[in-house]
Amino acid sequence: MAEDNPPRTAKARRGRPRQAEVARLAGVSQTTVSLVLGGNKQGIALHAETRARVLAAARELGYVPDPAARRLAASRNNLLGVFSFTATFPTAVEHSYYPFLVGVEQEAAAQGFDLVLFTGSSPGGAQADVPGALERVRLADGCLLLGRHAPTAALRRLVEDGYPVVHIGRRDDLSDLAWVGADYVDAGVEVMRRLAALGHRRAVLVREDDDATASIDRERGFRTGLTAAGLAGPSGGGDPVVRAVDPVAEITPDWVRERREEGVTAFVAEETDTGAVWRALLAAVDGAGLSAPDDLSLALLGSPPADLADRPEPTGFDIPRAALGAAAVRVLTALLVGAKADEPLVACAFRAGATAGPPPAAL
Amino acid sequence: MAEDNPPRTAKARRGRPRQAEVARLAGVSQTTVSLVLGGNKQGIALHAETRARVLAAARELGYVPDPAARRLAASRNNLLGVFSFTATFPTAVEHSYYPFLVGVEQEAAAQGFDLVLFTGSSPGGAQADVPGALERVRLADGCLLLGRHAPTAALRRLVEDGYPVVHIGRRDDLSDLAWVGADYVDAGVEVMRRLAALGHRRAVLVREDDDATASIDRERGFRTGLTAAGLAGPSGGGDPVVRAVDPVAEITPDWVRERREEGVTAFVAEETDTGAVWRALLAAVDGAGLSAPDDLSLALLGSPPADLADRPEPTGFDIPRAALGAAAVRVLTALLVGAKADEPLVACAFRAGATAGPPPAAL
């Protein structure tokens, strides 16, 4: 396979000029060229005229440093990795990491880093955890993790090696794993505070039967807010939190009516991947012949599913995805220089929406 | 596994493992490691067991090649660059490159390349045209370009150096620049063919007063299709193509009525960044008290603006953005192995939509 490429076409240029060629033109050494063009941060004495000659030569030849060589010599890549455990750009928009990436890219650019996208799954769909997949991220100076299904073992290994990793989304299973997350608790408290301010006295939360940290946090926010705002659950004494295994089957018009009879005027749902809980709640309220915000108030702990864009905007909060992405980058770059990041929680933005109002006077 | 690295703490392994460390673990030379991991394309004899030992050692240490070093030594590193001249992930959805990236990521993954996103312009707007910004892409084996405002000079330089670049979107200003684009001409012809098949005899195209290649191509598609389908322009003999400098001011209800009196039953608009032309046409038709597809037919050469999602779906075609991204990757990888790419045009998908039908019998 020894096809020698040196003898290119006469026209084809012999590559870009090197520092050595600039040096020859300027009558100095390559070292001097590097010094001049590199800004001479080490403060080595250089004659102004020499400097000028080098600069002139560089301009004349159109010299541009080779980024690969520069990075090799400086032993940094200026690359941040983004690893997601599903395709980073899935076709199904609802699972898209796009909003996070908006923030990631902005912050990375601001800090002078480029981004490398790794895909955890192979394209064919036969993505059964390619063994070394996660290891590839070492190519970058540090890496951001997206998605819930990070293989713990592979991850632990990276972390233990001292490789800088930041997980987007709260994550407590690996003690040394840095993460950033949305402050669901605080956001939930705020929502409950608003409901109380509107005059509500009794509320329930419908959530998935799931133990994702995000769900847990949202429930905690609800409960904390409930207490803090002086609210209560149904008068029957039942738990104000309902875990729905099958929302459609459990959150029925009758269920809504029963809760109302127990004095509940505010119904809160948590955001889920599919929006199933919120959807079920809306359907049940409709089915009961009621409507928000007149007959009762609805709130959603999170953002509504995209396909419900035509429905009235839910009262609740938005997860600041872009801000989370940016925060993750900041934590990561802090790790790169050995600093410990401070606050990993990013505040959610309260969304007034149109599904909550004062409770009906009748109740 | 032995802790015989003198200088390091037992705990902290400095940085990623090198080939030299893999070699030590496997009891071979760095050369052998490079051979094994590099696929040994030079066909040097290697014992299968040695190979296995090396692979095992590499896996154990989590070895990943350094892209910069690889690039420096071999001029390739399995990385494809994506460079855009505005933020790759802009907040404004209409300028989003997301749809392209879907295809780019899929195809790149399929071909075993990872992606480097070069953060071309900073979101803050601070570094409009950092001189060397484009040069950074040389870290990747080849690069995809997105966006219209690529600095021609910097680009020419890359191309002339033989660096593989593919522009997404037709581009003829740089003779040796490879590109992929949507086949607007063919798509336009198809739309006109359909209109003719529905019974229309006279049509007009409203377009921006703009010389973007995409606009030119769409107009060409319209004209070609008009002729091919045996259609004509207004009976008055005016040009069937209207360049609207200010669509809102020019495309009025009266204008629509006049064209209809000239026998025009099909009104075609081109897609623009803002959707202004299509919007103006819809407004004018409404204003004239007419409606599509009963009183006349409307077609849109391209996709409707997102905020008009609730309006009836326009008849027309969709630009296959994901397919374009994938095609761009294929062209790029072809360039990498020195092959010349064949067909840079990707077919658009006809969209039946709901704004076109047979012309009213009265006319």
Added chain:
DNA sequence: TCGGCTTGCTAATGCGCATTAGCTTCGGAG
């Protein structure tokens, strides 16, 4: 017995740059 072949591996080199440790000169203090 020996040259020639094959098999299996390694030493050495260089990619383009940044960095460090010098090596000259020259002016001035002693």
Added chain:
DNA sequence: CTCCGAAGCTAATGCGCATTAGCAAGCCGA
């Protein structure tokens, strides 16, 4: 006159890898 230090520059080295040349055995036929 020395001697010293600053000014002004360069040789040498290494970053991590791919690649080339070549070395050491083992084997075979003559």
